[in-house]
Amino acid sequence: MNRLEDLTALVGTQHVLTGAAAEASLIDWRGRFSGQALAVVRPGNTDEVAQVVRWCLANHVPIVPQGGNTGLCGGATPDQSGSALVLSLGRLNNIRSIDLDNDTMVVEAGCILQDVQEAARQAGRLFPLSLAAEGSCTIGGNLATNAGGTQVLRYGNARALTLGLEVVTPQGEIWNGLRGLRKDNTGYDLRDLYVGSEGTLGIITAATLGLYPLPVAQCTAMLALNSIEDAVAMLNVARTGFGPALTGFELIARNCLEGVVHCYPDQRIPFEGESARLPWFALLELSDSESEQHARERFETVLGDAIEAGLVMDAVIAENIAQSQALWHLRESIPLAEKAYGKGIKHDVSIPVSRIAEFVETTNAALQREFPDIMHVIFGHLGDGNLHYNVATGTAWTEERLLAAQDDIYQLVHDSVHRFNGSISAEHGVGQLKRDLLPQYKDPVELALMRRIKQALDPAGIMNPGKVVPDDGLLR
Numbered sequence: 001m002n003r004l005e006d007l008t009a010l011v012g013t014q015h016v017l018t019g020a021a022a023e024a025s026l027i028d029w030r031g032r033f034s035g036q037a038l039a040v041v042r043p044g045n046t047d048e049v050a051q052v053v054r055w056c057l058a059n060h061v062p063i064v065p066q067g068g069n070t071g072l073c074g075g076a077t078p079d080q081s082g083s084a085l086v087l088s089l090g091r092l093n094n095i096r097s098i099d100l101d102n103d104t105m106v107v108e109a110g111c112i113l114q115d116v117q118e119a120a121r122q123a124g125r126l127f128p129l130s131l132a133a134e135g136s137c138t139i140g141g142n143l144a145t146n147a148g149g150t151q152v153l154r155y156g157n158a159r160a161l162t163l164g165l166e167v168v169t170p171q172g173e174i175w176n177g178l179r180g181l182r183k184d185n186t187g188y189d190l191r192d193l194y195v196g197s198e199g200t201l202g203i204i205t206a207a208t209l210g211l212y213p214l215p216v217a218q219c220t221a222m223l224a225l226n227s228i229e230d231a232v233a234m235l236n237v238a239r240t241g242f243g244p245a246l247t248g249f250e251l252i253a254r255n256c257l258e259g260v261v262h263c264y265p266d267q268r269i270p271f272e273g274e275s276a277r278l279p280w281f282a283l284l285e286l287s288d289s290e291s292e293q294h295a296r297e298r299f300e301t302v303l304g305d306a307i308e309a310g311l312v313m314d315a316v317i318a319e320n321i322a323q324s325q326a327l328w329h330l331r332e333s334i335p336l337a338e339k340a341y342g343k344g345i346k347h348d349v350s351i352p353v354s355r356i357a358e359f360v361e362t363t364n365a366a367l368q369r370e371f372p373d374i375m376h377v378i379f380g381h382l383g384d385g386n387l388h389y390n391v392a393t394g395t396a397w398t399e400e401r402l403l404a405a406q407d408d409i410y411q412l413v414h415d416s417v418h419r420f421n422g423s424i425s426a427e428h429g430v431g432q433l434k435r436d437l438l439p440q441y442k443d444p445v446e447l448a449l450m451r452r453i454k455q456a457l458d459p460a461g462i463m464n465p466g467k468v469v470p471d472d473g474l475l476r
Contacts, residue, residue, distance in 0.1 A: 003059065007041055007085075010051050015042040015091070025066055025086050026078065029133075032343065033074035033432065036082035037064070044091045046166060046174060046205040053203065054172030056085055062465050063087050065199035067109065067141030070133040072346060073431030075145065075198045075467050084465075089140050092205055098123050103211040104163060104180035109140025109204050116209070125211035128155040128247075132332040140204050146196035148427030150248045150331075153383030154287070155212070157427065159195040164208035167194055170201070170458040180208045193453070198429050199464040201457045215287035217295040218247070220324040221303060224271055224314040225280040228357035234282060234311050235353065235382055241302035242286050245295075249383035250283040251356075256334045256379045257281065263337040267330055275314035282382070283331050285324075334379055342399045344377065344392040345409050349417045350426035353385045360389070363416040367391065370412060371405060386426040389413060414441065430468045438470050 007016045017025070017040040027034040038061060043049045056063050062084040066076040078084040092110040099105070100123060107116050113134040120127040129142060131149035141147075143165075147158045155161060164178040167190075177191060194202055225231050231251050238246050254277070257269050269276050288295030299317065306312040318324035338344055351359045364376055375394030380387040391409055393402050414424045418441050425434055439447060447470065454469045 003061075004039055006055060006059075007039060007052070010055060011041055011043050011048050015044070016040075017042070022086070025069060025088060028072075028074050028077045029070050030072060030339065030343070030346075033077040035078035035080050035084075037078045037084050037086045038082060040066075040086040040088055042088045042091050046092070046168065049087070049089070049092070049168045049203060049205055050172045050174050052085070052087060053168050053170065056462055057170065057172060057460055060460070060462070061085050062462050063199075063203075064464055065089065065140070065144070065203050067138035067144070068112070068133070068136045070137040071141060071145065071431060072348070072428045073425075073433040075429050075431030075464070076141070077432070079466055087203065089138065089203075089205070092140075095119050096206065098125075098211075099180060100125065100211075102180050104208050105211060106178055106180075106206060106208050107139055108206045109138060109143075111139045113137050113139060113142060120211055121214065123211075124214060126214050127161070127209060127211055129158055129161055132335050139207060139209075143195050143204050143207055144198050145429035146427070148381065148384070148386060150250060150328075150381060152381060152386070152427075153249055154244060154247045159192060161210050162191060162195055162207050163210055165191050165194055165204055166206035167202040167204055170460065170463045174205075175202075178206060178208045182210075196429070198431060198468050200454060200468050201463060203463075213289065215247075216290060217288045217292040218324065219286045219288070219295045219299040220318040220327050221284055221299065222270055222316050222327050222330075223282040223284070223303070223306075223312045224275040224278045225282060225311075226278060226313060228280060228360055230311050231280055231282050231382060232353060232357060234306055237306050237311065238284055238302060241305075242298065245286050245288055245298075246284070246383070247287040248283070248285040249381070250331055251378075251380055251382035251387070252281045252283065252331060252334070253376070253378045254279050254281065255375065256337075256377060257330060259337040259341065259377070260330055260333045263340045264333060267326070267333065269330075270316040270327065271314055278313055283327060331379070334377075338377060338390065338392065341392060343403060344390050345402065345406050346428075347387075347389040347391075347410075347413050347417075347424075348426050348428040349387055349389055349413070349422055349424055350385045351387060351417065351420050351422040353382065355420050356382065356385065356387065359416065359420045359422070360387075363389070363413060366412055366416065367409070371397075371409065373397065374402070374409075385422075410437070417441075432467055435466070435468060435470055 022040040092108040096106040373396035377390040
């Protein structure tokens with residue numbers, strides 16, 4: 001019996017994919033990373049995942065876990081050796097239970113994020129994790145990368161929304177840690193260790209997620225601004241005026257919106273005249289627990305005061321759900337427009353909010369000195385300090401020339417991030433894209449501890465090798 005016959009005996013012939021059937025799982029969403037694999041295997045439940053892992057351990061076959069394959073750092077893409085197994089979790093897509101008294105739901109790793117949001121909504125609750133890829137990304141991938149999104153300001157990253165996990169270890173054991181407890185002080189917090197580990201320590205197969213009351217009313221507005229300094233000042237005004245009801249605060253450069261409108265003519269920038277030509281915009285949202293009238297009054301009062309003070313030059317307030325969705329659709333279409341324009345150089349960074357304006361000004365200037373006339377494509381979650389500080393070709397650079405300068409551009413931007421006490425990965429993870437950059441920017445003791453954890457939990461080194469943890473020769 002050959003290797004693939006072993007696998008088909010475990011999960012069924014139709015769930016062991018090779019050749020053309022496997023190709024979609026061997027390249028990342030951006031088309032930047034590609035690889036080869038022994039096969040793509042699609043187990044149907046946690047027991048089958050455990051059996052496949054035990055088979056891989058016995059046969060010294062590396063495992064690359066994969067969810068919706070929407071990652072941006074190559075974390076779910078195999079290398080070119082063809083020796084690894086891509087373990088696709090898409091068939092683990094059951095919502096196992098919803099506990100309204102405990103405000104929790106138990107879902108499997110292959111559940112599409114949007115389906116989880118909708119199941120919570122149907123039950124009269126909110127699951128607040130929200131990001132542009134929510135129609136195709138999966139909960140397992142969200143947890144593996146500790147995804148952020150547009151509502152981190154109020155609800156936190158994926159880790160903060162997770163109360164428990166079910167995990168298959170690198171030895172093929174099943175850890176049932178799905179307790180829906182908000183207090184459990186009985187030792188090391190393994191949940192927090194696995195969330196954000198990108199499949200390098202084990203395979204998340206299910207999770208207990210926290211739920212929240214549905215807001216009674218939401219108000220959305222887009223603001224036109226003169227500067228990032230004004231955006232930061234407006235963020236402070238909004239925090240003071242709205243308190244914990246402030247759900248999201250997004251910063252968007254004008255050329256981002258112009259790119260969306262160019263690629264998708266059915267969308268439009270909601271300003272005219274001078275306002276439409278201002279350099280920066282902010283999209284903010286308030287979620288109110290009292291009433292529509294209460295939300296609207298608070299919203300209009302705070303924004304009116306900001307306009308009178310000169311912080312905001314113009315504002316468009318959504319009058320209904322359709323207008324609110326249109327504003328968010330503009331924001332969420334930015335990554336798709338970037339992809340349509342061609343390959344760029346993406347930076348997912350976090351900076352202390354108080355230093356973001358200075359970071360953008362100094363880094364933009366440094367890039368223009370070294371790489372004249374490249375295009376800055378800057379947007380992100382100002383409320384939690386996460387910028388997508390991207391670089392594109394514009395009209396002066398070809399894609400080939402830009403990608404040839406990629407390493408130097410990464411170096412310049414990441415060095416600047418480090419000087420501003422930031423992080424080179426805020427919500428997209430490390431994967432293979434940033435793995436070898438970590439020794440430049442992380443404390444050596446911190447890296448040594450990461451390696452020790454990896455060695456202790458995965459001594460055979462079969463779990464997503466070549467991702468996250470830089471190899472110093474001790475991991476082989």
